[in-house]
Amino acid sequence: GAVVSQHPSWVICKSGTSVKIECRSLDFQATTMFWYRQFPKQSLMLMATSNEGSKATYEQGVEKDKFLINHASLTLSTLTVTSAHPEDSSFYICSARRPGQGGGYTFGSGTRLTVV
């Protein structure tokens, strides 16, 4: 149980276009999801906290107009990279906390974005 599905696994897009990444909790409801970004051979950096039915909370230095987060239901959060540029190329990973006491965090399999 407690599976998080992230789609797509990889995407290549042209500079200036927008890309949407979906994160779904398949067998539990997630009022909060987290979006991370990982550069090659580096750690995961939290970008934003996605809250169902309300605005996302962005970390300092993350452009909210560039990285649009929507959490319209208890099982789906989306991250849209708008007007993508090569420097946005990265590995994006979503995460949700499993419900219940001691619930751990489940991660999606990640999306590798390459902007050309």
Place this chain on the structure above:
Amino acid sequence: GDSVTQMEGPVTLSEEACLTINCTYTATGYPSLFWYVQYPGEGLQLLLKATKADDKGSNKGFEATYRKETTSFHLEKGSVQVSDSAVYFCALTDSGNTPLVFGKGTRLSVIA
């Protein structure tokens, strides 16, 4: 704020060697501590966790003990295998629904 410091890699070991990856943390409260593993091209998988002082998390031959006095959560394995080659992340969360804070990751390569 909270932070996690783990040893720099990469670490290269021969099969059946002993592994220790150091992890120390800074937190204002009493965090839960985790080790996650990331295999090439994949997302993160929980390896083990500990939620209070002196707890020992274990899984797949890996162990880590929550040491409050030294604010540490070192990952150990007595005999590594080639299949253990991956990046290992130490992480913590304070409580509730707060996000995980990760260390920088340690890349482990095990050679036959």
